[in-house]
Amino acid sequence: MTPEEILQGLYDETLRGNGPAVLDLTHQALGMQMEPQSLLFDALIPSLEEVGARFERGDFFVPEMLIAGRAMAGAMEVLRPLLADTGVETIGKFLMGTVKGDVHDIGKNLVNIMLEGAGFEVIDLGVQVAPEKFVDAINEHQPDIVGFSAFLTTTMPMFKANINALQKAGIRDQVIIMVGGAPVTQEYADAVGADGYASDASATVRKAKDLLSRRRSLVSA
Amino acid sequence: MRRHHTRLRSASKEVVIGHDRPFCIIGERINPTGRRIFQEQLREGDMSAIERDVAAQVAGGADVLDVNMGVPLTDEAELLSKAVTMIQSLTDLPICIDSSVVEALDAGLAAYQGRALVNSVTAEDDRLAAILPLVKKYDAAIIALPNDHDEIPMESGKRLELVRKIVRVATEEYGIAIEDIVIDPLAMPIGADTTVGNTFFETVSGIRDEFGLNMTCGASNTSFGLPGRHALGAAFLPMAMTAGLTSAIMDARTPQIVEAVKAADLILDHDEWSGNWIAAHRAKQAAAAAVT
Numbered sequence: 449m450t451p452e453e454i455l456q457g458l459y460d461e462t463l464r465g466n467g468p469a470v471l472d473l474t475h476q477a478l479g480m481q482m483e484p485q486s487l488l489f490d491a492l493i494p495s496l497e498e499v500g501a502r503f504e505r506g507d508f509f510v511p512e513m514l515i516a517g518r519a520m521a522g523a524m525e526v527l528r529p530l531l532a533d534t535g536v537e538t539i540g541k542f543l544m545g546t547v548k549g550d551v552h553d554i555g556k557n558l559v560n561i562m563l564e565g566a567g568f569e570v571i572d573l574g575v576q577v578a579p580e581k582f583v584d585a586i587n588e589h590q591p592d593i594v595g596f597s598a599f600l601t602t603t604m605p606m607f608k609a610n611i612n613a614l615q616k617a618g619i620r621d622q623v624i625i626m627v628g629g630a631p632v633t634q635e636y637a638d639a640v641g642a643d644g645y646a647s648d649a650s651a652t653v654r655k656a657k658d659l660l661s662r663r664r665s666l667v668s669a
Numbered sequence: 670m671r672r673h674h675t676r677l678r679s680a681s682k683e684v685v686i687g688h689d690r691p692f693c694i695i696g697e698r699i700n701p702t703g704r705r706i707f708q709e710q711l712r713e714g715d716m717s718a719i720e721r722d723v724a725a726q727v728a729g730g731a732d733v734l735d736v737n738m739g740v741p742l743t744d745e746a747e748l749l750s751k752a753v754t755m756i757q758s759l760t761d762l763p764i765c766i767d768s769s770v771v772e773a774l775d776a777g778l779a780a781y782q783g784r785a786l787v788n789s790v791t792a793e794d795d796r797l798a799a800i801l802p803l804v805k806k807y808d809a810a811i812i813a814l815p816n817d818h819d820e821i822p823m824e825s826g827k828r829l830e831l832v833r834k835i836v837r838v839a840t841e842e843y844g845i846a847i848e849d850i851v852i853d854p855l856a857m858p859i860g861a862d863t864t865v866g867n868t869f870f871e872t873v874s875g876i877r878d879e880f881g882l883n884m885t886c887g888a889s890n891t892s893f894g895l896p897g898r899h900a901l902g903a904a905f906l907p908m909a910m911t912a913g914l915t916s917a918i919m920d921a922r923t924p925q926i927v928e929a930v931k932a933a934d935l936i937l938d939h940d941e942w943s944g945n946w947i948a949a950h951r952a953k954q955a956a957a958a959a960v961t
Contacts, residue, residue, distance in 0.1 A: 510894025
């Protein structure tokens with residue numbers, strides 16, 4: 449196989465969610481001395497982008513998104529240590545959690561998969577995450593973006609409580625804050641002072657990239 | 670084992686949910702979650718969409734109507750109270766008052782005439798302590814979800830443990846009659862995890878065999894993220910009914926699912942002499958004849 453064929457194979461098999469084939473091609477590629485970052489940026493990430501685009505068009509369904517994400521994750525287990533050695537940075541670091549009082553995580557987990565697929569490093573704090581736990585985790589991990597997830601109208605007010613806690617800790621402006629979940633709307637996100645909202649997993653990735661590039665262009669300007 | 674009957678009433682009509690009764694269809698559509706235009710209308714005090722939704726659910730064969738007014742940044746209590754009064758002027762079906770906000774449940778129950786179903790409480794101590802007194806005060810029935818403060822359990826054994834807790838607390842500490850507890854055994858999206866269907870059926874039959882309680886669930890959850898959702902609903906509900914599910918919160922506007930439920934009623938001997946099935950057939954014939 450030529451390197452081009454390997455990359456095409458990785459792209460196609462990830463799109464199909466064929467985990468064993470993706471892993472096999474990853475090992476083959478490394479055996480041929482291909483660069484880990486090439487596998488990531490020229491095959492895996494574009495493939496997951498295509499998964500997201502198809503999902504948004506209604507051509508792909510949740511199980512297909514899940515197996516594609518899992519296929520990529522298998523390859524990433526092999527590639528991550530190598531990428532770290534070469535000093536390749538992830539697109540950004542995303543800290544995620546379902547707010548206190550809420551134990552729903554199916555939607556959040558889908559978002560995590562798509563974020564990882566797009567090259568983000570995702571740190572998932574799980575469910576029932578209290579404001580002070582978000583503050584501690586931000587101090588520890590220094591993420592670019594923090595995501596609050598809520599599934600209930602009664603737990604959505606925790607967005608504001610979390611933002612207040614971040615403000616009190618003096619770290620509100622260090623991070624971009626995104627919110628989401630079934631009952632959440634753009635209006636609500638604006639009202640609580642979040643930086644971004646998206647209505648599904650794929651839209652979250654686009655919004656996260658967009659917010660991050662805007663933030664970075666501001667910083668460098 | 671005793672099998673319980675849950676009695677719901679409007680001012681003039683009683684609906685009985687039970688393991689020997691036809692499946693209770695709780696129409697789910699009167700809910701602004703995920704409906705932008707409906708949310709905006711409600712925020713501006715325009716409740717006309719409710720009228721259309723009620724008519725569609727009633728026409729589709731709903732036995733009870735679920736009413737949720739969870740619009741962010743509004744006074745949910747006031748909206749729910751108004752909606753309950755309005756819906757009771759439109760239909761004599763009993764109402765399932767749906768909110769996670771305690772004040773809204775209180776206002777909705779205060780406005781309601783009859784014996785409502787409350788949606789819902791969990792096994793969390795603070796939720797039980799906040800909601801069960803309202804259920805008692807207004808003589809309502811309650812939907813309870815077996816999840817607690819830490820998690821939504823993914824094994825039926827853990828869910829059954831939480832059902833035991835709910836039943837104990839509700840009956841012993843709050844004096845609620847066991848037949849007024851309706852369990853929602855937690856129907857999760859099968860597209861995200863293909864094991865959750867079997868877990869659901871195990872939980873349902875476990876609850877039926879141990880307590881004889883009535884059960885309901887958000888049926889459309891199960892097909893989330895998948896194509897062919899109506900066909901999936903039409904397969905899922907009869908299977909769940911065989912395990913012991915006695916009700917579902919579902920969209921009554923989908924004939925494919927409603928017909929599957931009615932067929933399962935007949936097959937499971939909940940439709941004496943096939944009376945409902947044949948009557949529905951005649952009604953369809955008459956409607957077709959009226960058109961031509």
